[in-house]
Amino acid sequence: MTISDTLRRQVIQESNHRCEYCKTPSRVIGMPLVIEHILPKVLGGQDDHENLAASCYGIRSIVFTPDGSQVISGSFDQSVKLWDVETGECLRSIRSATSLGRMNITGVKGLTDTEIAALKALGAIAFNKSESPADEL
Amino acid sequence: MTVQRITIDLPDAVFRALVRLAEATDQPVELIVTQSVLSNLPPSIDNAAPDLQAELLRMQALSNGEILAIAQTQVAPERSQRHQELLARNEARSLTSEERQELSALRQAADQLMLRKAYAWSLLRWRGQRIPTLEELPLPQ
Numbered sequence: 001m002t003i004s005d006t007l008r009r010q011v012i013q014e015s016n017h018r019c020e021y022c023k024t025p026s027r028v029i030g031m032p033l034v035i036e037h038i039l040p041k042v043l044g045g046q047d048d049h050e051n052l053a054a055s056c057y058g059i060r061s062i063v064f065t066p067d068g069s070q071v072i073s074g075s076f077d078q079s080v081k082l083w084d085v086e087t088g089e090c091l092r093s094i095r096s097a098t099s100l101g102r103m104n105i106t107g108v109k110g111l112t113d114t115e116i117a118a119l120k121a122l123g124a125i126a127f128n129k130s131e132s133p134a135d136e137l
Numbered sequence: 138m139t140v141q142r143i144t145i146d147l148p149d150a151v152f153r154a155l156v157r158l159a160e161a162t163d164q165p166v167e168l169i170v171t172q173s174v175l176s177n178l179p180p181s182i183d184n185a186a187p188d189l190q191a192e193l194l195r196m197q198a199l200s201n202g203e204i205l206a207i208a209q210t211q212v213a214p215e216r217s218q219r220h221q222e223l224l225a226r227n228e229a230r231s232l233t234s235e236e237r238q239e240l241s242a243l244r245q246a247a248d249q250l251m252l253r254k255a256y257a258w259s260l261l262r263w264r265g266q267r268i269p270t271l272e273e274l275p276l277p278q
Contacts, residue, residue, distance in 0.1 A: 017276060026277050027276060028251070029247070030212050031211070031250075034224055036224075
């Protein structure tokens with residue numbers, strides 16, 4: 001099943017043309033919003049209306065751990081979840097930003113400075129960024 | 138707070154308007170001038186990434202029309218479509234390492250474009266130009 005243009009337009013319309021994560025209007029981004037799965041497809045997320053969110057280009061709602069066995073997902077309900085890829089089991093779910101402390105995420109590549117700064121601010125990275133290349137934790 | 142003193146030339150009409158306001162509000166004209174400057178400082182580049190600062194500074198020398206063109210820039214449709222395609226495939230984890238680099242470059246380019254657009258609007262506002270409301274801006278297609 002793929003996402004129809006009608007559903008795509010409906011989700012974007014319902015977002016009021018703002019990224020549902022960071023709330024930035026697409027009118028100031030200069031690029032259309034993209035449709036993203038709240039529960040990632042690799043974890044069984046469907047193309048249903050309720051599992052779709054309009055997002056700006058900057059949001060990557062899922063990051064795989066280096067060994068590929070786990071996925072960290074971010075959702076616009078402000079929860080961050082850690083999933084087991086094999087079983088689809090949610091290993092950990094955090095809602096409060098301050099509770100991210102001591103998650104001690106490491107070994108993730110391809111992050112922007114903003115994402116790294118956000119994770120640091122949320123306490124999810126324990127060490128100083130200067131210890132690793134710019135886009136790597 | 139340390140202060141510096143400079144001498145500036147003002148058009149006669151502006152000076153008279155400032156003096157009238159100073160007299161009407163019983164304040165020194167110097168204070169009115171200082172307040173006018175403090176409330177309309179040029180947009181700062183200090184918070185921008187170092188590699189973008191020089192480009193933002195160069196925008197100061199452009200005409201209003203040139204700055205408006207930057208403010209209204211949209212990501213080219215074919216580039217935007219490619220970006221969306223890579224994002225979707227990234228979600229399905231089917232990107233090659235080259236495509237991952239391409240996605241990273243597209244994301245960085247989009248970040249920088251958004252910053253340039255925002256700075257362009259702030260420059261136009263600083264120059265006293267009317268800034269459109271959000272609803273007046275076109276929706277990217």
